[in-house]
Amino acid sequence: MQFLVMLLSVLLLTSGCASSSGPVGGGTAEPLADPQATHSIKRETSSPLILQYGEKEWRLDLSRVGYDGIDPTTLDRDAFYRWFARVERAINRPPQSAHFRDRKLIPQKDGLRVERGMVDRWLDQPHAYLERPQEVPVQTWRPQVTTAMLKRIKQKQLASYTTVYDPSHRNRSHNIDLSVKAIDHQVVPVGEVFSFNRSVGVRSKARGYRPAKVIVRGEYTEGVGGGICQTSSTLYNSVERAGLRILQRVSHSKHVTYVPKGKDATVSWGGPDFVFQNQLNQPILVSATAKNGVLTVKIFGPSNTIHQSKKTKDAPKTKPDMEEVPAPEKKQSIREDAKKHRQEPLPLDRLSGTKE
Numbered sequence: 061m062q063f064l065v066m067l068l069s070v071l072l073l074t075s076g077c078a079s080s081s082g083p084v085g086g087g088t089a090e091p092l093a094d095p096q097a098t099h100s101i102k103r104e105t106s107s108p109l110i111l112q113y114g115e116k117e118w119r120l121d122l123s124r125v126g127y128d129g130i131d132p133t134t135l136d137r138d139a140f141y142r143w144f145a146r147v148e149r150a151i152n153r154p155p156q157s158a159h160f161r162d163r164k165l166i167p168q169k170d171g172l173r174v175e176r177g178m179v180d181r182w183l184d185q186p187h188a189y190l191e192r193p194q195e196v197p198v199q200t201w202r203p204q205v206t207t208a209m210l211k212r213i214k215q216k217q218l219a220s221y222t223t224v225y226d227p228s229h230r231n232r233s234h235n236i237d238l239s240v241k242a243i244d245h246q247v248v249p250v251g252e253v254f255s256f257n258r259s260v261g262v263r264s265k266a267r268g269y270r271p272a273k274v275i276v277r278g279e280y281t282e283g284v285g286g287g288i289c290q291t292s293s294t295l296y297n298s299v300e301r302a303g304l305r306i307l308q309r310v311s312h313s314k315h316v317t318y319v320p321k322g323k324d325a326t327v328s329w330g331g332p333d334f335v336f337q338n339q340l341n342q343p344i345l346v347s348a349t350a351k352n353g354v355l356t357v358k359i360f361g362p363s364n365t366i367h368q369s370k371k372t373k374d375a376p377k378t379k380p381d382m383e384e385v386p387a388p389e390k391k392q393s394i395r396e397d398a399k400k401h402r403q404e405p406l407p408l409d410r411l412s413g414t415k416e
Contacts, residue, residue, distance in 0.1 A: 109189065111147060113196040118147050122186055132186055140183065148174045151196060155203035158210045160245035160345075165210055171201030204249045205343055213247070213345045215363040219302035220356060223294045223318045223375040225287075227353040231270040232287035238268055239288040240350040243295065243357075247345055248338040253307065254346070256292045256327050256334040263288060263329055289326050290318050290355060292334045295346070296325035297375070298357040299336045303368040304344070308335035320373040341366050353379065 107122035107129050120143055123129065126136040155171030178197035182189050227233045242260040263269045272286025289312070296309055297319060309325045310332035316324050325334040338344050342365040347358040361367070 107190050110193045111196050112193045155201045157203040157205035158207040163245050167207045168203045173199050173201045175199050212362040214360045216361050216365055218359040218361050219298045220358040221298035222356040225353050226379045232272040234270050235287035236350050239291040240348045244348040249343045253337045292327045293319045293324040294355050294357045301370055302359040305337040305339045319375050
């Protein structure tokens, strides 16, 4: 009898040890994770952001950029905007300023720009914009020079300057005509810079320029584009009278007779340039004409343009002298020429390049 009691005790102890492998205090053991259930959880916690503009659509699961579906601060904004750059490239379009072409007003074209400020606000509460298409916020991008501005730009003449030339020198007159057309009705917005070389471009036979008299290293010779320095010099004098800010201007190595002494502006492609800035409160217009031996450059602006004009000498009324190119055996050296005119020779850096 005592033996049976002991046997039953052992069996009870054995049974108790087996059940002790479960959770402390009783309960049911956690089942092993099911791979299919894990995939289901991932699908449930995805955060699709859908963007639309017109017929275009872009999708991004914000979990790919760190968003945990709950806390907005987990979203990596730098990573988001690296992705968002493709949206901006597809939508953003720079504006085109109003301008003149053959003296005809070409209206402005507005551009488009994504409004990032609104997108930033979306990222502060991303859960409010998920799973349903959101229209990309876009602003109209106005150009610097509008059609309305150009309709008023000829209200006030700020300055005018006129030089004369001999139309019988056909090549030179032809080059003047080409350069005048290149700068005519150019608009210079507030704060912008006008470069004669950039506006006129390279002077080459391919672009219609012809050989004419130029000054090279202090001597007269033939060169393609001869004559255009009269255009740049006339422009310079008109710009000076208008009180605009002159940034770059170089005189010829010889005196030219179509403007007062020291009032010329030599230019050459890849060399000296004539550059000025519009520091006024309104855009300005350059108007240039050349006809029957008379070259005139005028500067215009709207009626409320504030400027301080400057008085300068008028150009000679007679046609400029046209010296013949000396024969090679009669050419004088630069130092001989300087000595003849009691001048010091120009520094070497002033003698390079082609100048009229």
